[in-house]
Amino acid sequence: MDCHSCKRIKEKKELIFESNKFVVFLAHDQTYLARCFVDLKTHKASLSDLTKEEWIDFGGLVKKLENALIKSFNATMFNWSSSMNNAFLESFPDPHVHFHFRPRYSKEVDFQGKIFKDPNFGKHYDRTMHTEIQPNVRKKIIEKIRENL
Amino acid sequence: MDCHSCKRIKEKKELIFESNKFVVFLAHDQTYLARCFVDLKTHKASLSDLTKEEWIDFGGLVKKLENALIKSFNATMFNWSSSMNNAFLESFPDPHVHFHFRPRYSKEVDFQGKIFKDPNFGKHYDRTMHTEIQPNVRKKIIEKIRENL
Numbered sequence: 001m002d003c004h005s006c007k008r009i010k011e012k013k014e015l016i017f018e019s020n021k022f023v024v025f026l027a028h029d030q031t032y033l034a035r036c037f038v039d040l041k042t043h044k045a046s047l048s049d050l051t052k053e054e055w056i057d058f059g060g061l062v063k064k065l066e067n068a069l070i071k072s073f074n075a076t077m078f079n080w081s082s083s084m085n086n087a088f089l090e091s092f093p094d095p096h097v098h099f100h101f102r103p104r105y106s107k108e109v110d111f112q113g114k115i116f117k118d119p120n121f122g123k124h125y126d127r128t129m130h131t132e133i134q135p136n137v138r139k140k141i142i143e144k145i146r147e148n149l
Numbered sequence: 150m151d152c153h154s155c156k157r158i159k160e161k162k163e164l165i166f167e168s169n170k171f172v173v174f175l176a177h178d179q180t181y182l183a184r185c186f187v188d189l190k191t192h193k194a195s196l197s198d199l200t201k202e203e204w205i206d207f208g209g210l211v212k213k214l215e216n217a218l219i220k221s222f223n224a225t226m227f228n229w230s231s232s233m234n235n236a237f238l239e240s241f242p243d244p245h246v247h248f249h250f251r252p253r254y255s256k257e258v259d260f261q262g263k264i265f266k267d268p269n270f271g272k273h274y275d276r277t278m279h280t281e282i283q284p285n286v287r288k289k290i291i292e293k294i295r296e297n298l
Contacts, residue, residue: 047229048212055208056201063197077237080196081230088226089271106237122238124276
Protein backbone atom coordinates (compact mmCIF):
# COMPACT_ATOMS: atom_id res chain seq x y z
CA MET A 1 0.00 0.00 0.00
CA ASP A 2 2.53 2.60 -1.16
CA CYS A 3 0.01 4.55 -3.20
CA HIS A 4 -0.99 7.78 -1.42
CA SER A 5 -4.40 7.88 -3.10
CA CYS A 6 -5.22 4.23 -2.33
CA LYS A 7 -4.11 4.85 1.26
CA ARG A 8 -6.37 7.92 1.60
CA ILE A 9 -9.32 6.04 0.12
CA LYS A 10 -8.78 3.11 2.47
CA GLU A 11 -8.32 5.22 5.60
CA LYS A 12 -11.15 7.68 4.80
CA LYS A 13 -9.49 10.29 7.05
CA GLU A 14 -10.92 13.80 6.51
CA LEU A 15 -13.11 12.55 3.69
CA ILE A 16 -15.58 15.28 2.65
CA PHE A 17 -17.76 13.42 0.19
CA GLU A 18 -17.66 10.88 -2.56
CA SER A 19 -19.27 10.48 -5.98
CA ASN A 20 -19.64 7.16 -7.76
CA LYS A 21 -16.12 7.33 -9.16
CA PHE A 22 -14.14 9.82 -7.01
CA VAL A 23 -13.50 10.72 -3.37
CA VAL A 24 -12.82 14.24 -2.04
CA PHE A 25 -10.50 14.83 0.93
CA LEU A 26 -9.42 17.98 2.74
CA ALA A 27 -5.76 18.62 1.93
CA HIS A 28 -3.24 19.04 4.72
CA ASP A 29 -2.07 22.47 3.54
CA GLN A 30 -4.82 25.08 3.88
CA THR A 31 -3.06 28.15 2.47
CA TYR A 32 -6.04 28.23 0.10
CA LEU A 33 -9.03 27.61 2.38
CA ALA A 34 -10.70 24.27 1.65
CA ARG A 35 -7.93 23.02 -0.62
CA CYS A 36 -8.80 19.41 -1.46
CA PHE A 37 -7.53 16.28 -3.14
CA VAL A 38 -9.88 14.44 -5.48
CA ASP A 39 -8.91 10.79 -5.93
CA LEU A 40 -10.24 8.43 -8.58
CA LYS A 41 -11.55 5.37 -6.71
CA THR A 42 -9.86 2.99 -9.14
CA HIS A 43 -6.07 2.86 -9.34
CA LYS A 44 -5.43 4.09 -12.89
CA ALA A 45 -2.21 5.65 -14.16
CA SER A 46 -3.27 8.51 -16.39
CA LEU A 47 -6.15 10.69 -17.49
CA SER A 48 -6.09 8.78 -20.79
CA ASP A 49 -7.39 5.75 -18.89
CA LEU A 50 -10.60 7.43 -17.70
CA THR A 51 -13.84 6.12 -19.16
CA LYS A 52 -16.73 8.29 -20.39
CA GLU A 53 -18.63 7.43 -17.22
CA GLU A 54 -15.70 8.63 -15.11
CA TRP A 55 -15.50 11.94 -17.00
CA ILE A 56 -19.25 12.52 -16.63
CA ASP A 57 -19.00 11.70 -12.94
CA PHE A 58 -16.04 14.07 -12.58
CA GLY A 59 -17.99 16.86 -14.27
CA GLY A 60 -20.81 16.43 -11.77
CA LEU A 61 -18.36 16.42 -8.89
CA VAL A 62 -16.72 19.65 -10.11
CA LYS A 63 -20.08 21.39 -10.19
CA LYS A 64 -21.08 20.10 -6.75
CA LEU A 65 -17.76 20.98 -5.10
CA GLU A 66 -17.41 24.44 -6.67
CA ASN A 67 -21.00 25.35 -5.77
CA ALA A 68 -20.48 24.15 -2.19
CA LEU A 69 -17.37 26.31 -1.87
CA ILE A 70 -19.16 29.38 -3.15
CA LYS A 71 -21.95 28.84 -0.63
CA SER A 72 -19.62 27.95 2.24
CA PHE A 73 -16.85 30.52 1.95
CA ASN A 74 -17.77 32.77 -0.95
CA ALA A 75 -14.90 31.40 -3.05
CA THR A 76 -14.33 33.50 -6.17
CA MET A 77 -12.92 30.92 -8.56
CA PHE A 78 -11.03 27.63 -8.60
CA ASN A 79 -7.73 26.13 -9.70
CA TRP A 80 -7.79 22.51 -10.81
CA SER A 81 -4.74 20.45 -11.70
CA SER A 82 -3.66 16.88 -12.26
CA SER A 83 0.08 16.36 -12.28
CA MET A 84 1.20 13.10 -10.65
CA ASN A 85 4.85 14.13 -10.88
CA ASN A 86 5.87 12.66 -7.53
CA ALA A 87 5.07 9.12 -8.61
CA PHE A 88 7.75 9.45 -11.28
CA LEU A 89 10.50 10.03 -8.74
CA GLU A 90 10.15 6.36 -7.77
CA SER A 91 12.17 3.59 -9.44
CA PHE A 92 8.92 1.94 -10.49
CA PRO A 93 6.36 4.71 -11.05
CA ASP A 94 2.85 3.64 -10.13
CA PRO A 95 0.75 6.83 -10.43
CA HIS A 96 -2.89 7.06 -9.38
CA VAL A 97 -5.16 9.63 -11.06
CA HIS A 98 -6.01 12.48 -8.70
CA PHE A 99 -6.74 16.18 -8.90
CA HIS A 100 -5.64 19.13 -6.80
CA PHE A 101 -8.45 21.56 -6.07
CA ARG A 102 -7.61 25.04 -4.79
CA PRO A 103 -10.45 27.51 -4.20
CA ARG A 104 -9.26 31.09 -4.66
CA TYR A 105 -10.57 34.16 -2.86
CA SER A 106 -10.71 37.81 -3.81
CA LYS A 107 -11.74 38.65 -0.23
CA GLU A 108 -10.48 37.32 3.07
CA VAL A 109 -12.62 34.82 4.95
CA ASP A 110 -13.20 34.97 8.70
CA PHE A 111 -14.02 31.43 9.83
CA GLN A 112 -13.91 30.00 13.34
CA GLY A 113 -11.93 32.96 14.60
CA LYS A 114 -9.26 32.59 11.94
CA ILE A 115 -8.68 34.89 8.98
CA PHE A 116 -7.96 33.09 5.71
CA LYS A 117 -6.48 35.39 3.10
CA ASP A 118 -5.56 34.20 -0.38
CA PRO A 119 -1.90 35.28 -0.54
CA ASN A 120 -1.81 35.85 -4.29
CA PHE A 121 -5.30 35.96 -5.76
CA GLY A 122 -5.27 36.36 -9.56
CA LYS A 123 -1.91 34.60 -9.80
CA HIS A 124 -0.66 31.02 -9.91
CA TYR A 125 -0.87 29.20 -6.58
CA ASP A 126 2.27 29.30 -4.45
CA ARG A 127 3.52 25.82 -3.56
CA THR A 128 6.20 27.10 -1.18
CA MET A 129 3.60 28.24 1.36
CA HIS A 130 2.17 25.83 3.91
CA THR A 131 -0.57 26.71 6.34
CA GLU A 132 -1.35 24.32 9.16
CA ILE A 133 -4.58 24.72 11.04
CA GLN A 134 -5.98 23.11 14.16
CA PRO A 135 -7.84 19.78 13.85
CA ASN A 136 -11.05 21.30 15.27
CA VAL A 137 -11.04 24.01 12.58
CA ARG A 138 -10.33 21.41 9.89
CA LYS A 139 -13.34 19.48 11.15
CA LYS A 140 -15.50 22.61 10.94
CA ILE A 141 -14.34 23.28 7.36
CA ILE A 142 -15.40 19.77 6.37
CA GLU A 143 -18.75 20.15 8.13
CA LYS A 144 -19.37 23.50 6.46
CA ILE A 145 -18.71 22.12 2.98
CA ARG A 146 -20.91 19.09 3.67
CA GLU A 147 -23.79 21.35 4.74
CA ASN A 148 -23.64 23.04 1.35
CA LEU A 149 -23.29 20.03 -0.94
CA MET B 150 -12.16 40.70 -28.38
CA ASP B 151 -10.16 40.88 -25.15
CA CYS B 152 -10.47 37.17 -24.41
CA HIS B 153 -7.20 35.36 -25.14
CA SER B 154 -8.95 32.06 -25.83
CA CYS B 155 -11.55 33.58 -28.17
CA LYS B 156 -8.72 35.39 -29.96
CA ARG B 157 -6.72 32.17 -30.40
CA ILE B 158 -9.78 30.33 -31.68
CA LYS B 159 -10.56 33.09 -34.15
CA GLU B 160 -7.01 33.48 -35.44
CA LYS B 161 -6.27 29.72 -35.60
CA LYS B 162 -2.54 30.46 -35.39
CA GLU B 163 -0.51 27.34 -34.56
CA LEU B 164 -3.63 25.29 -34.18
CA ILE B 165 -2.75 21.61 -33.85
CA PHE B 166 -6.17 19.98 -33.98
CA GLU B 167 -9.70 20.38 -32.78
CA SER B 168 -12.37 18.12 -31.34
CA ASN B 169 -16.08 18.91 -31.41
CA LYS B 170 -15.85 21.07 -28.31
CA PHE B 171 -12.19 22.09 -27.86
CA VAL B 172 -9.22 23.42 -29.85
CA VAL B 173 -5.55 22.60 -29.18
CA PHE B 174 -2.79 25.15 -29.83
CA LEU B 175 0.98 25.01 -29.42
CA ALA B 176 1.96 27.25 -26.49
CA HIS B 177 4.53 29.97 -26.95
CA ASP B 178 6.81 28.68 -24.19
CA GLN B 179 8.32 25.31 -25.09
CA THR B 180 10.34 24.58 -21.95
CA TYR B 181 8.29 21.38 -21.89
CA LEU B 182 8.36 20.19 -25.50
CA ALA B 183 4.90 20.37 -27.11
CA ARG B 184 3.34 22.36 -24.29
CA CYS B 185 -0.17 23.25 -25.45
CA PHE B 186 -3.26 25.27 -24.61
CA VAL B 187 -6.63 23.56 -24.90
CA ASP B 188 -9.48 26.04 -25.31
CA LEU B 189 -13.17 25.28 -24.95
CA LYS B 190 -14.81 26.52 -28.16
CA THR B 191 -17.61 28.20 -26.26
CA HIS B 192 -16.87 31.15 -23.98
CA LYS B 193 -17.80 29.74 -20.56
CA ALA B 194 -16.49 30.97 -17.23
CA SER B 195 -15.81 27.88 -15.16
CA LEU B 196 -15.49 24.12 -15.24
CA SER B 197 -18.87 23.98 -13.47
CA ASP B 198 -20.44 25.22 -16.69
CA LEU B 199 -19.28 22.27 -18.80
CA THR B 200 -21.96 19.90 -20.07
CA LYS B 201 -21.73 16.10 -20.05
CA GLU B 202 -21.06 16.20 -23.79
CA GLU B 203 -18.16 18.62 -23.23
CA TRP B 204 -16.62 16.38 -20.54
CA ILE B 205 -16.92 13.29 -22.76
CA ASP B 206 -15.37 15.24 -25.63
CA PHE B 207 -12.56 16.44 -23.34
CA GLY B 208 -11.87 12.87 -22.23
CA GLY B 209 -11.49 11.79 -25.86
CA LEU B 210 -9.20 14.73 -26.57
CA VAL B 211 -6.98 13.89 -23.57
CA LYS B 212 -6.53 10.34 -24.82
CA LYS B 213 -5.82 11.47 -28.38
CA LEU B 214 -3.33 14.17 -27.37
CA GLU B 215 -1.46 12.09 -24.79
CA ASN B 216 -1.15 9.16 -27.19
CA ALA B 217 0.11 11.46 -29.96
CA LEU B 218 2.77 12.87 -27.64
CA ILE B 219 3.96 9.42 -26.62
CA LYS B 220 4.27 8.44 -30.28
CA SER B 221 5.82 11.75 -31.38
CA PHE B 222 8.37 12.45 -28.66
CA ASN B 223 8.22 9.52 -26.25
CA ALA B 224 6.68 11.72 -23.54
CA THR B 225 6.67 9.95 -20.17
CA MET B 226 3.64 11.54 -18.51
CA PHE B 227 1.55 14.70 -18.57
CA ASN B 228 0.59 17.65 -16.38
CA TRP B 229 -2.89 19.10 -16.88
CA SER B 230 -4.23 22.21 -15.21
CA SER B 231 -7.03 24.70 -15.46
CA SER B 232 -6.49 27.88 -13.48
CA MET B 233 -7.81 31.02 -15.19
CA ASN B 234 -6.19 33.23 -12.56
CA ASN B 235 -5.16 35.97 -14.98
CA ALA B 236 -8.74 36.80 -15.89
CA PHE B 237 -9.32 37.79 -12.27
CA LEU B 238 -6.70 40.51 -12.36
CA GLU B 239 -9.10 42.48 -14.58
CA SER B 240 -11.69 44.88 -13.16
CA PHE B 241 -14.40 42.86 -14.84
CA PRO B 242 -13.23 39.26 -14.93
CA ASP B 243 -14.44 37.39 -18.00
CA PRO B 244 -12.68 34.00 -17.84
CA HIS B 245 -12.83 31.43 -20.62
CA VAL B 246 -12.36 27.74 -19.79
CA HIS B 247 -9.03 26.44 -21.00
CA PHE B 248 -6.45 23.88 -19.94
CA HIS B 249 -2.67 23.93 -19.81
CA PHE B 250 -1.06 20.76 -21.10
CA ARG B 251 2.59 20.06 -20.32
CA PRO B 252 4.12 16.79 -21.51
CA ARG B 253 6.95 15.70 -19.22
CA TYR B 254 10.04 13.71 -20.21
CA SER B 255 12.30 11.36 -18.29
CA LYS B 256 14.74 11.41 -21.23
CA GLU B 257 15.92 14.25 -23.41
CA VAL B 258 14.52 14.56 -26.93
CA ASP B 259 16.63 15.37 -29.95
CA PHE B 260 14.34 16.98 -32.52
CA GLN B 261 15.24 19.06 -35.54
CA GLY B 262 18.80 19.52 -34.29
CA LYS B 263 17.67 20.84 -30.92
CA ILE B 264 17.89 19.02 -27.58
CA PHE B 265 14.80 19.36 -25.40
CA LYS B 266 15.48 18.38 -21.81
CA ASP B 267 12.78 18.47 -19.13
CA PRO B 268 14.45 20.70 -16.54
CA ASN B 269 12.76 19.12 -13.52
CA PHE B 270 11.11 15.84 -14.40
CA GLY B 271 9.23 14.31 -11.45
CA LYS B 272 8.60 17.73 -9.95
CA HIS B 273 6.06 20.52 -10.43
CA TYR B 274 6.51 22.50 -13.64
CA ASP B 275 8.62 25.63 -13.38
CA ARG B 276 6.76 28.74 -14.55
CA THR B 277 9.82 30.99 -14.31
CA MET B 278 11.49 29.30 -17.28
CA HIS B 279 10.74 30.35 -20.84
CA THR B 280 12.10 28.63 -23.88
CA GLU B 281 11.68 30.26 -27.26
CA ILE B 282 12.23 28.22 -30.35
CA GLN B 283 12.42 29.07 -34.03
CA PRO B 284 9.18 29.25 -36.06
CA ASN B 285 10.35 26.49 -38.41
CA VAL B 286 10.92 24.13 -35.47
CA ARG B 287 7.52 25.07 -34.00
CA LYS B 288 5.97 24.17 -37.34
CA LYS B 289 7.74 20.80 -37.31
CA ILE B 290 6.50 20.08 -33.78
CA ILE B 291 2.92 20.73 -34.90
CA GLU B 292 3.37 18.55 -37.99
CA LYS B 293 4.88 15.73 -35.92
CA ILE B 294 1.96 15.73 -33.46
CA ARG B 295 -0.55 15.83 -36.31
CA GLU B 296 1.08 12.80 -37.96
CA ASN B 297 0.47 10.84 -34.78
CA LEU B 298 -3.08 11.86 -33.95
